[in-house]
Amino acid sequence: MTGPGRTHRLPRAAAVPAPATLPPRGLPGLDPAFSRLVEVAESGAATPATRTWHLLDNAARLAELGVTPVGTVLCVHGNPTWSYLWREFVSAATDAAAAGQAAWRVIAVDQLEMGFSERTGTVRPLARRVADLGDLTETLGLAGPVVTFGHDWGGVVSLGWAVDHPDSLGAVMLLNTAVHQPEDSPIPAPLRLALSGPVLAAATVTTPAFLETTLALAHPPLAAAVKRAYRAPYRGAARRGGIGAFVADIPVDFAHESAAELDRIAGGVSELRVPALMLWGPRDPVFSDRYLDDLVARLPHADVHRYEGAGHLVAEDVDYAAAALTWLGETAVLEPPVVEPAVVEPVPTEPAVVEPVPTPTVPTPTPSTPQPAWAANPHHPLWHYLDELRESDETALVDMSPPGGGGPRVVSWRMLSRQVRRLAAGLDLIGVRAGDRVSLLVPPGADLTAVLYACLRIGAIVVVADAGLGLRGLTRAVRGAHPDHVIGATPGLIAARALGWPGQKISVARLPRAVHRALDVSFTLAELLSLGAAEELPAPPAPGDTAAVLFTSGSTGPAKGVVYTHAQLAAVAHALHAQYGVGVGTGLVAGFAPFALLGPALGARSVTPDMDVTSPKTLTATAVAAAVAAIDATVVFLSPAALANVVATEAALTPADHRALAGVRSFLSAGAPVAEPLLAGAARLMPRASAHTPYGMTEGLLMTDITLEGIRDAAPTSLADLAGPGGVCVGRPAATTRIRISALDADGAATGELSDAAGVTGEIVVSAPHTLDHYSRLWLTDRAARRGAVAGERWHRSGDVGHFDSAGRLWIEGRLPHVIATATGVLTPVGPEQRIEGVAEIARAAVVGVGPAGTQQPVAVVETLPHAHRVALAMPGLAALVRDAAGLPLAAVLVVPRLPTDIRHNSKIDRSRLARWAETVLSGGRMTRP
Numbered sequence: 001m002t003g004p005g006r007t008h009r010l011p012r013a014a015a016v017p018a019p020a021t022l023p024p025r026g027l028p029g030l031d032p033a034f035s036r037l038v039e040v041a042e043s044g045a046a047t048p049a050t051r052t053w054h055l056l057d058n059a060a061r062l063a064e065l066g067v068t069p070v071g072t073v074l075c076v077h078g079n080p081t082w083s084y085l086w087r088e089f090v091s092a093a094t095d096a097a098a099a100g101q102a103a104w105r106v107i108a109v110d111q112l113e114m115g116f117s118e119r120t121g122t123v124r125p126l127a128r129r130v131a132d133l134g135d136l137t138e139t140l141g142l143a144g145p146v147v148t149f150g151h152d153w154g155g156v157v158s159l160g161w162a163v164d165h166p167d168s169l170g171a172v173m174l175l176n177t178a179v180h181q182p183e184d185s186p187i188p189a190p191l192r193l194a195l196s197g198p199v200l201a202a203a204t205v206t207t208p209a210f211l212e213t214t215l216a217l218a219h220p221p222l223a224a225a226v227k228r229a230y231r232a233p234y235r236g237a238a239r240r241g242g243i244g245a246f247v248a249d250i251p252v253d254f255a256h257e258s259a260a261e262l263d264r265i266a267g268g269v270s271e272l273r274v275p276a277l278m279l280w281g282p283r284d285p286v287f288s289d290r291y292l293d294d295l296v297a298r299l300p301h302a303d304v305h306r307y308e309g310a311g312h313l314v315a316e317d318v319d320y321a322a323a324a325l326t327w328l329g330e331t332a333v334l335e336p337p338v339v340e341p342a343v344v345e346p347v348p349t350e351p352a353v354v355e356p357v358p359t360p361t362v363p364t365p366t367p368s369t370p371q372p373a374w375a376a377n378p379h380h381p382l383w384h385y386l387d388e389l390r391e392s393d394e395t396a397l398v399d400m401s402p403p404g405g406g407g408p409r410v411v412s413w414r415m416l417s418r419q420v421r422r423l424a425a426g427l428d429l430i431g432v433r434a435g436d437r438v439s440l441l442v443p444p445g446a447d448l449t450a451v452l453y454a455c456l457r458i459g460a461i462v463v464v465a466d467a468g469l470g471l472r473g474l475t476r477a478v479r480g481a482h483p484d485h486v487i488g489a490t491p492g493l494i495a496a497r498a499l500g501w502p503g504q505k506i507s508v509a510r511l512p513r514a515v516h517r518a519l520d521v522s523f524t525l526a527e528l529l530s531l532g533a534a535e536e537l538p539a540p541p542a543p544g545d546t547a548a549v550l551f552t553s554g555s556t557g558p559a560k561g562v563v564y565t566h567a568q569l570a571a572v573a574h575a576l577h578a579q580y581g582v583g584v585g586t587g588l589v590a591g592f593a594p595f596a597l598l599g600p601a602l603g604a605r606s607v608t609p610d611m612d613v614t615s616p617k618t619l620t621a622t623a624v625a626a627a628v629a630a631i632d633a634t635v636v637f638l639s640p641a642a643l644a645n646v647v648a649t650e651a652a653l654t655p656a657d658h659r660a661l662a663g664v665r666s667f668l669s670a671g672a673p674v675a676e677p678l679l680a681g682a683a684r685l686m687p688r689a690s691a692h693t694p695y696g697m698t699e700g701l702l703m704t705d706i707t708l709e710g711i712r713d714a715a716p717t718s719l720a721d722l723a724g725p726g727g728v729c730v731g732r733p734a735a736t737t738r739i740r741i742s743a744l745d746a747d748g749a750a751t752g753e754l755s756d757a758a759g760v761t762g763e764i765v766v767s768a769p770h771t772l773d774h775y776s777r778l779w780l781t782d783r784a785a786r787r788g789a790v791a792g793e794r795w796h797r798s799g800d801v802g803h804f805d806s807a808g809r810l811w812i813e814g815r816l817p818h819v820i821a822t823a824t825g826v827l828t829p830v831g832p833e834q835r836i837e838g839v840a841e842i843a844r845a846a847v848v849g850v851g852p853a854g855t856q857q858p859v860a861v862v863e864t865l866p867h868a869h870r871v872a873l874a875m876p877g878l879a880a881l882v883r884d885a886a887g888l889p890l891a892a893v894l895v896v897p898r899l900p901t902d903i904r905h906n907s908k909i910d911r912s913r914l915a916r917w918a919e920t921v922l923s924g925g926r927m928t929r930p
Contacts, residue, residue: 016238018119020052027229029087040139054116056083056108058094067103071145075108078152079246080211082115083108084229085315092321113242115233125249126258130160145170145333163268170333171275175314176284178291179266204244205237217312269298275331276302279320281310293482305779308558383457385603389413398607398630399445411446423454425532434459439483441492444596444608447508451487459541465551475499477551477559493519543567549776552698561776562698571770573601575702578735587633591619591642605631616642620649625657636664639671647681664689672908673728679708695730700771704810706731726831727811737768748819748826763816764800771796801828818911820849820856832886839881848915857891859918868895871927900930
């Protein structure tokens with residue numbers, strides 16, 4: 001293939017013409033009834049030419065069903081796949097129409113030279129392929145609305161058609177693809193290799209290497225029969241010319257003949273105002289998240305869902321068809337403009353069966369999101385006290401373990417306010433703008449606090465994914481957030497450099513010149529402070545602007561990015577003040593970073609104890625006492641895992657430590673269930689403090705509250721209570737929160753109407769001013785979390801399962817994915833686990849279900865005292881005690897040395913992982929540790 005500035009040598013076989021044919025029968029998942037051949041006149045040809053296309057088309061089946069399509073979905077494959085990629089979508093759309101849902105005609109093409117379409121023997125660069133698709137749709141007589149659906153290079157071709165057919169276009173849908181190659185980064189390594197000189201022909205045409213490499217990108221691996229189906233149209237070099245030509249058509253520089261067309265399409269995409277959906281596999285070695293970020297910048301109104309674990313063949317990795325059809329069913333796909341007659345509206349002939357269609361609206365990107373109703377009287381902005389106390393020499397925060405060592409670092413309000421303003425001004429001067437994402441890889445302390453508030457003040461969006469996620473989880477979070485800038489301490493910058501995390505790099509500390517260059521650092525905080533000495537600040541962000549993306553712990557699946565606006569973060573601070581009186585004059589010890597960072601927003605002086613934030617168990621009683629003494633703290637907040645070690649190390653406390661702890665007035669522990677003995681142990685250390693254990697989540701940090709006395713009052717007092725669902729009592733809703741329950745059905749799904757009735761087990765659904773705005777690039781997750789919400793109100797499905805008791809107290813029974821659906825009904829795990837943990841020999845327990853839903857069998861997995869050295873079935877005596885305590889017909893009792901827990905809390909048991917492991921072990925697998 002030849003193009004301006006570049007010559008690609010392909011074998012002669014690549015230019016051998018061959019007619020179009022129908023695919024062979026028996027390809028898995030492909031209904032032969034959908035296949036057809038269509039002859040299309042080629043536009044713009046020097047001599048008249050007719051080309052024959054193979055495509056999948058469900059129009060005939062819809063006609064048999066007697067339904068009229070509401071529109072057409074035009075599916076375009078990439079390289080080296082063919083229309084087989086879309087088989088599930090064609091079938092699913094047809095089945096939906098047969099079931100009485102909206103009928104979509106689906107046309108999935110084989111591009112010329114590909115699949116079972118004609119081998120024309122001619123060069124077909126990008127512009128020709130876009131024109132080819134236009135020729136086909138004109139021949140088919142497609143009117144609107146047409147929804148394009150593209151993958152890989154087919155994404156570019158489909159978007160080219162979309163740009164060229166605005167009068168027919170109703171929406172666009174995309175799987176992994178790209179329309180622009182960043183000038184400062186090379187094209188992906190697999191494509192660079194395929195494009196390199198003699199490798200091109202050998203890898204793409206002479207041998208099936210490029211095809212086989214692509215098929216190997218599925219997660220999990222494709223079945224052998226599916227691989228054979230993808231290979232079917234490409235057997236022999238004479239059939240693979242299109243594969244090589246497609247690779248050769250990738251513009252690697254401005255001189256390439258397809259570069260101008262790609263630029264035209266990229267520019268035109270930015271002008272599209274139709275609804276858009278992007279379903280993405282982030283494990284793609286070709287189209288990584290940077291290409292998703294570019295597409296989102298061009299279509300900022302798009303709905304996006306990233307499937308963690310999925311890759312380039314996202315259509316094979318996940319149920320994309322169901323997601324796409326759900327989106328089509330809920331989206332106001334735009335009808336083409338009506339030209340004649342402009343004032344006549346269609347009148348339905350049978351209104352009884354026609355559902356009303358809302359007037360479609362075109363989402364237009366704006367710098368701020370609509371304000372929730374409760375924001376009509378907004379709270380102070382997060383930096384309010386930094387401005388109000390800017391002349392105060394009172395202590396704002398204490399850093400117990402500053403980076404340079406040398407003991408506690410005391411920071412006054414005057415100093416902190418000045419640092420924040422100067423950092424904010426410096427960030428603005430180096431180009432950090434409102435809406436830019438800034439990943440903070442800085443340990444808790446004075447530096448992190450100053451940087452956080454500086455970013456918030458200029459409207460930059462802070463991305464907080466703590467080191468407790470582990471390197472793999474942190475990498476996934478940072479790449480998913482795709483920051484524009486990274487501010488980090490040296491360990492974070494080393495990880496960012498080694499693992500290719502995106503964003504301009506800013507170092508907290510001054511670095512030796514060689515290290516500065518090696519880590520690709522652009523600026524240091526010291527340089528930003530100097531640049532911003534004049535403290536000239538841009539306009540502050542609006543309350544509805546996005547403020548932060550906070551990542552969950554990853555204890556129940558991949559960590560999710562939780563998006564908060566400025567108003568919602570301010571409401572978190574207000575909720576803490578309303579519930580516990582934390583505010584000006586309060587001394588706050590926070591062994592949980594989010595609450596330490598909220599100290600300045602509350603006007604409270606704050607301190608983080610000397611500990612390894614990646615391991616809560618490293619916090620000791622003496623470290624807590626030292627932190628309390630440093631600021632005369634009146635409020636202490638610790639995670640349960642940290643609290644356990646604090647209580648375990650109380651013997652090391654000195655009389656002075658005890659005196660300091662006696663000054664605490666409120667003690668809080670949250671993040672996971674806190675047992676009464678542990679909370680009682682903390683109460684002994686802080687005898688004058690009211691002990692609380694709030695319930696919340698990253699999506700809403702304070703939902704309910706209960707005191708130690710409340711826990712004791714709620715304790716079971718009869719055998720009937722013990723035999724009930726049990727769980728952990730987390731008290732009543734906090735001051736600004738409403739809570740409802742969505743009852744479980746027989747399959748363990750939360751399908752019930754929202755209710756506050758007592759004794760009903762179901763999913764816990766919360767509403768408060770300080771709940772999240774949405775999840776970042778997780779459209780399906782966001783949709784599920786809002787399902788069944790009251791119109792005009794913001795409700796969030798927590799994924800936790802529980803019930804209200806007759807006193808209006810909320811009890812947590814477990815997580816929704818961990819509900820066990822047996823043949824006799826659903827079981828929740830926490831109650832049985834608590835009963836098992838009452839057995840003297842048991843340290844901790846987890847109850848999981850094995851087998852298919854509806855016939856699952858409960859299994860107990862336990863840690864013993866003393867700890868076992870290996871995995872084994874429990875001895876008969878212990879198994880009998882566990883079964884008796886659980887009150888369940890347990891299929892097995894397994895003993896393990898340690899139960900798997902999350903990193904951040906060191907306490908949340910990964911029951912999903914345990915269930916998979918237990919099923920493997922009990923079906924004859926090796927007795928490995930979970």
